[in-house]
Each structure stands twice: as structure tokens, then as C-alpha cells.
Amino acid sequence: MTIDAAPSFPSPRRRAGARKRRRLALLAVVGVVLAAATALILNAFSDTLVFFRTPSEIAARAEAPGARLRLGGLVKQGSVRHEGTTTHFVVTDMKSELPVTFTGLLPDLFREGQGVVTEGSVGQDGVFRADSVLAKHDENYMPKDVADRLKAQGEWRPETGGAAPK
Numbered sequence: 001m002t003i004d005a006a007p008s009f010p011s012p013r014r015r016a017g018a019r020k021r022r023r024l025a026l027l028a029v030v031g032v033v034l035a036a037a038t039a040l041i042l043n044a045f046s047d048t049l050v051f052f053r054t055p056s057e058i059a060a061r062a063e064a065p066g067a068r069l070r071l072g073g074l075v076k077q078g079s080v081r082h083e084g085t086t087t088h089f090v091v092t093d094m095k096s097e098l099p100v101t102f103t104g105l106l107p108d109l110f111r112e113g114q115g116v117v118t119e120g121s122v123g124q125d126g127v128f129r130a131d132s133v134l135a136k137h138d139e140n141y142m143p144k145d146v147a148d149r150l151k152a153q154g155e156w157r158p159e160t161g162g163a164a165p166k
Contacts, residue, residue: 058128059096065122066121066123075090075092076090080112085103085104094153098122099126100118101128102120107134114135118133
């Protein structure tokens with residue numbers, strides 16, 4: 001038996017080129033995986049994100065019915081009406097008003113003329129259906145976002161809403 005030629009090994013240049021291609025392919029795969037993970041995380045956050053709005057902003061924007069948001073403002077004097085466990089009231093920012101319906105137990109400190117933040121969605125009929133209601137919890141508190149927006153609109157009344165926000 002004769003040996004015709006010595007076994008051929010790839011040149012060092014070929015081996016280096018193959019390694020670079022493998023490394024590049026690995027980086028491309030890692031980049032695609034990271035992009036997919038980022039997209040999934042951002043999608044999950046957007047599903048749970050709830051925006052804060054005043055009645056004037058909701059009237060101006062025409063929010064999509066069913067979109068989750070937080071409504072903040074003052075409970076209008078003389079607007080609270082109870083029907084069993086359902087409470088109907090109006091939230092105002094002194095420029096616009098929005099009727100609210102809430103079924104459940106209200107916080108003990110919920111009352112007319114005080115700051116309130118409700119979370120829920122606006123229905124087809126224009127009524128905000130709240131599934132949670134937060135009321136001020138001491139004499140010197142109003143949600144900062146609500147107080148800031150009332151101050152910006154020139155409607156801040158510390159005698160009804162507590163101390164001015166910092």
C-alpha cells in the first residue's frame with residue numbers, strides 16, 4: 001500500500017475565518033434572543049400600565065372605551081348617591097366633570113369636596129366605572145398628582161384639599 005499524499009489540514013487562515021463566522025453567528029443568535037426578551041418584557045409592562053388623567057384630560061382626549069386609567073380630582077359637592085353597595089358620584093377638576101360608578105366598600109374618609117383617585121375605565125356611555133377608590137387619609141394629604149394639576153389650572157384650594165404639595 002502506498003501513500004499518495006499527506007493528509008491535508010486546513011490552513012491557519014481558513015481556521016481563523018471559520019472561527020470568526022461561528023463567533024459572528026453566536027453573537028447574532030444572542031442579539032435576537034435579547035431583542036425578543038426585551039420585546040416580551042415591554043409588552044408585559046404595557047398591559048399593566050395605568051395612566052393618570054383628570055376629567056378635563058379625559059374629555060379632551062376621548063379615551064378608548066375600556067382603556068384602564070386612573071381618574072383624579074375632587075368629589076363634587078352634592079353628587080354622592082348610594083344605591084345598596086353601588087355608589088354614584090362626580091369627580092371634578094373645576095373645569096370638567098365625570099360621573100363615576102363604584103360597587104363595593106368606600107374608604108372611611110371618602111366624602112364630598114375631598115380629593116379622590118379612582119382606577120377603572122370609561123364605558124361607552126361616558127360613565128367611569130371604578131373598581132378601586134382611594135381617598136385622602138389625613139387632613140394634610142391630597143394625591144400629589146391631583147394637587148399639582150389643580151395648582152396648574154389655578155384651582156388649588158388648600159382649605160378643601162390639605163397642605164400644598166412640595
